[in-house]
Amino acid sequence: MSDASHVKEEWVSALVDGELRDEEFARAIVYIEDSRVAREAWDTYHLVGEVLRSGKLETLGHDEIFIERLRRELTSNAHDTVAFEQDRKRLERVNLSAVPAANDSWWRRVAGLASVAFVGILVWQAAQWLGQGNSAGNTSTLAQAPAPAQASASSASSASLEATDSGGAVMLRDPQLDALLAAHRQHGGVTALQVPAGFLRNATFNEASR
Amino acid sequence: MTPERPDDARASLPGDSDLLLVERARAGDQRAFELLVIKYQRRVERLVGRMVRDVDLVPDIAQETFIRAYRALHQFRGDAQFYTWLYRIAVNTAKKFLLELKHDPTVSESALASKDEDDETFIARNEPSTDETPESTLAAKEITQVIDEVLAQLPDDLRQAITLREMEGLSYEDIAELMACPIGTVRSRIFRAREAISLRVRPMLERQMGKRW
Numbered sequence: 429m430s431d432a433s434h435v436k437e438e439w440v441s442a443l444v445d446g447e448l449r450d451e452e453f454a455r456a457i458v459y460i461e462d463s464r465v466a467r468e469a470w471d472t473y474h475l476v477g478e479v480l481r482s483g484k485l486e487t488l489g490h491d492e493i494f495i496e497r498l499r500r501e502l503t504s505n506a507h508d509t510v511a512f513e514q515d516r517k518r519l520e521r522v523n524l525s526a527v528p529a530a531n532d533s534w535w536r537r538v539a540g541l542a543s544v545a546f547v548g549i550l551v552w553q554a555a556q557w558l559g560q561g562n563s564a565g566n567t568s569t570l571a572q573a574p575a576p577a578q579a580s581a582s583s584a585s586s587a588s589l590e591a592t593d594s595g596g597a598v599m600l601r602d603p604q605l606d607a608l609l610a611a612h613r614q615h616g617g618v619t620a621l622q623v624p625a626g627f628l629r630n631a632t633f634n635e636a637s638r
Numbered sequence: 639m640t641p642e643r644p645d646d647a648r649a650s651l652p653g654d655s656d657l658l659l660v661e662r663a664r665a666g667d668q669r670a671f672e673l674l675v676i677k678y679q680r681r682v683e684r685l686v687g688r689m690v691r692d693v694d695l696v697p698d699i700a701q702e703t704f705i706r707a708y709r710a711l712h713q714f715r716g717d718a719q720f721y722t723w724l725y726r727i728a729v730n731t732a733k734k735f736l737l738e739l740k741h742d743p744t745v746s747e748s749a750l751a752s753k754d755e756d757d758e759t760f761i762a763r764n765e766p767s768t769d770e771t772p773e774s775t776l777a778a779k780e781i782t783q784v785i786d787e788v789l790a791q792l793p794d795d796l797r798q799a800i801t802l803r804e805m806e807g808l809s810y811e812d813i814a815e816l817m818a819c820p821i822g823t824v825r826s827r828i829f830r831a832r833e834a835i836s837l838r839v840r841p842m843l844e845r846q847m848g849k850r851w
Contacts (some may be wrong), residue, residue, distance in 0.1 A: 434793040441829035443673075445803060447810050453658065461669040467676060472843065474677050474835045479785045480804040485778040487680035488753060494679055495672060498701050502708055 440466050444473045464492075645851050656720040664711045671711070675704050676722060689732040699735050703728040774846070781842050788835045799824055800831035 432453040439456035442448045448456055471490045479485050653674075679700065686699045707727050713787035714723050789797060795817070802813045810828075814821045 437833070438825060438829040442810075442825050443830050444653050444832075445828070446658060447825065448655070448658075457659075457662065457669050457673065460673060465721065469836065469841065470673060471676050472840060473832050475843070476785060476832055476835050476839065479782050480789070480800070482830075483782065484813065486779050487684055490676040490679045493677060494697060494701070498675060498704055499668070501705060503703065505705070513647045591751075617800065 436463075437469060438464070440469045441473060444470065444477070467492075657716050660711060660714055660716070660720060663708070664714075668708075671704075671708055678724060679704075681721070682724065685725065685728050685731065686732050689729070693733065695739075699732050700728070702735070703731045706731060732821065777846050779844065781839055784838050784842065785835055789831075790836050792831055792834060796827050796831040796834070799827035799834075803828050 436456075436459050439452060440460060443453070443456045444538055467490070475485065475487070478487070541550060598620075656677075659670040659674050665675070682703055683696050683700045686703070687693060687696045690696060690699060703724070707724055708819045710727070714720065734824060789800070792800070798817065800815065802808045803810075808816070810821045813824045813828075817824065
């Protein structure tokens with residue numbers, strides 16, 4: 429056995445043990461492919477290892493006819509395999525995992541925020557509607573309140589109105605009424621009453637104008 | 639005889655070349671895949687032979703197994719040993735064949751094994767397999783005996799090197815440290831030990847070629 433041949437045979441043995449790397453690894457594969465003796469050595473070394481490890485032999489060596497047939501089959505289907513491989517690589521390039529799915533956490537957060545915003549809008553709308561309802565209630569309260577003339581008719585009504593005023597009711601001012609009061613201060617004005625109540629002032633004025 | 643399992647003692651050693659060959663084959667080198675086929679062809683055929691009673695179907699199913707494996711190489715992540723992965727493909731391929739043949743009226747029931755059998759249970763209950771003959775069993779014993787004899791006759795350094803590698807599963811680096819010699823020397827000793835054994839075994843293997851194991 430020449431030195432070169434010896435080295436190559438040694439590659440086969442080292443390849444069996446997974447101890448070849450890089451250049452030697454690649455050259456060993458080419459050598460085994462080209463040499464029937466090398467393929468037999470590759471097979472026999474595995475067989476020897478099997479016997480040494482398990483103490484028995486359960487399989488024979490490989491079948492060259494089988495290998496040749498498989499090689500033809502793989503080669504004839506190479507186009508399919510290559511096309512499949514290209515599809516796979518294309519999919520890998522797209523990197524589907526980088527595209528967030530519909531159930532991705534980012535989308536879930538967006539959906540959650542949208543839901544909260546929607547509920548917020550509903551609450552705001554409801555609050556506005558309720559606020560309008562209250563205002564309408566106040567208005568109707570004012571509308572239903574006895575007219576100042578009626579209120580001044582009885583002290584009980586005045587007391588009631590005074591109480592309403594001290595409870596923080598909104599005083600509606602009438603510019604014409606104010607002008608009239610300014611012209612007839614002897615009949616109206618807060619100073620005419622003990623309690624500086626604007627609403628009762630109007631009542632005082634109405635009482636005087638009757 | 640124990641049922642064949644993907645993780646038995648005959649499975650590859652850690653640090654063997656399977657993963658390297660798979661990576662190379664995945665990169666498009668069909669020759670690397672052929673080395674795996676050479677290594678595992680008989681083992682796959684033996685496994686399939688235990689699932690299918692018609693021995694003529696075995697090579698076809700084995701070939702289909704390797705074709706499927708080749709196309710699915712990108713799915714092999716190396717988490718398990720290559721043979722464990724191949725074993726599963728072989729079992730599934732055999733089941734598929736059996737299912738198809740079951741619907742073929744030209745195939746007799748005796749040619750089929752039940753596809754519903756659990757793999758391991760099936761194998762265990764059908765020992766010995768139909769592809770074994772007294773002659774092949776005897777040949778296997780003879781080969782095993784010869785390997786043991788040659789191993790015993792090897793010089794100490796060669797025997798120690800091959801034993802540490804094959805039986806203990808040590809790497810070349812570990813063996814070099816244990817034997818206090820360079821890694822290149824370890825590589826050479828293991829090679830020479832293998833060659834010495836192979837010289838005696840090859841003629842016996844050639845006599846068995848063409849015979850069903």
